[in-house]
Amino acid sequence: MTETPRSIAVTGSGTAEAAPDLLTLAIGVECRRPGVEAAYGDAALASSAITAVLRRHGVPDADITTSGLNVRAEVSWQEGRGQLVSGYLASSMLSVRLREPAAASALIAAAVAAGGDDVRLNGLELGFTDPSAVEVRAREAAWNDARTAAEHFAALAGARLGRTLSVTQQSGTASPIPLAKMQRVAASEPLTVEAGGSSVTATVDVVWELLD
Numbered sequence: 421m422t423e424t425p426r427s428i429a430v431t432g433s434g435t436a437e438a439a440p441d442l443l444t445l446a447i448g449v450e451c452r453r454p455g456v457e458a459a460y461g462d463a464a465l466a467s468s469a470i471t472a473v474l475r476r477h478g479v480p481d482a483d484i485t486t487s488g489l490n491v492r493a494e495v496s497w498q499e500g501r502g503q504l505v506s507g508y509l510a511s512s513m514l515s516v517r518l519r520e521p522a523a524a525s526a527l528i529a530a531a532v533a534a535g536g537d538d539v540r541l542n543g544l545e546l547g548f549t550d551p552s553a554v555e556v557r558a559r560e561a562a563w564n565d566a567r568t569a570a571e572h573f574a575a576l577a578g579a580r581l582g583r584t585l586s587v588t589q590q591s592g593t594a595s596p597i598p599l600a601k602m603q604r605v606a607a608s609e610p611l612t613v614e615a616g617g618s619s620v621t622a623t624v625d626v627v628w629e630l631l632d
Contacts, residue, residue: 426630427585428577430570433623434561436554440546440618443518446487447531448540449511452494456508460491462538463510469534474516477527488513513542521546546618558622559589566626574630582629590623 449466453459471484489512496506518524524544532539548554567581574581 429627430566432562432566435621436557437619443521445516445544446542447514459508459510466535466538473534483517485515554620558620562622562624579630582631585627588625
């Protein structure tokens with residue numbers, strides 16, 4: 421019979437940080453009008469104006485995505501008459517990837533000016549175009565964290581670490597920085613967008629053999 425080796429299982433985590441090079445912006449359009457045709461038509465005009473400004477600022481078509489389109493009736497209750505249609509709301513959402521975060525402030529202001537009072541800024545996130553280099557450093561930090569903890573436990577048990585029996589990386593992604601959610605924007609003055617730093621976290625489960 422083969423004797424099962426003594427082992428120790430440890431979970432390590434590590435984080436690496438770098439300056440983000442990608443900003444993802446959610447721009448919405450909401451048009452409330454008495455008639456459905458007017459609501460839909462004005463929403464289309466506002467959306468087209470915004471996308472035209474984005475293209476003029478160098479944003480390629482591949483980085484502009486329409487992620488939502490909705491037209492619905494708005495109803496109100498009146499005593500004795502029940503629910504009545506009070507108007508129509510047409511809305512759409514654009515997801516825009518900006519690959520130069522430093523230039524985002526001016527671009528956002530231009531988009532707001534193009535869409536007018538029907539524009540809604542539904543938040544933005546900072547991240548990485550290619551997070552692989554940062555992920556490597558995060559994994560290394562997670563491994564070192566696990567190794568340090570395992571050596572400590574082994575010493576407490578009067579043993580030492582042997583060969584690595586298994587390594588399992590838990591799923592994880594870059595941690596984007598969500599900036600403040602902005603609703604019902606009317607002003608077109610640029611808001612400062614500070615890129616700061618964005619981080620990637622890695623978590624790894626490692627099992628080592630324990631030797632006497």
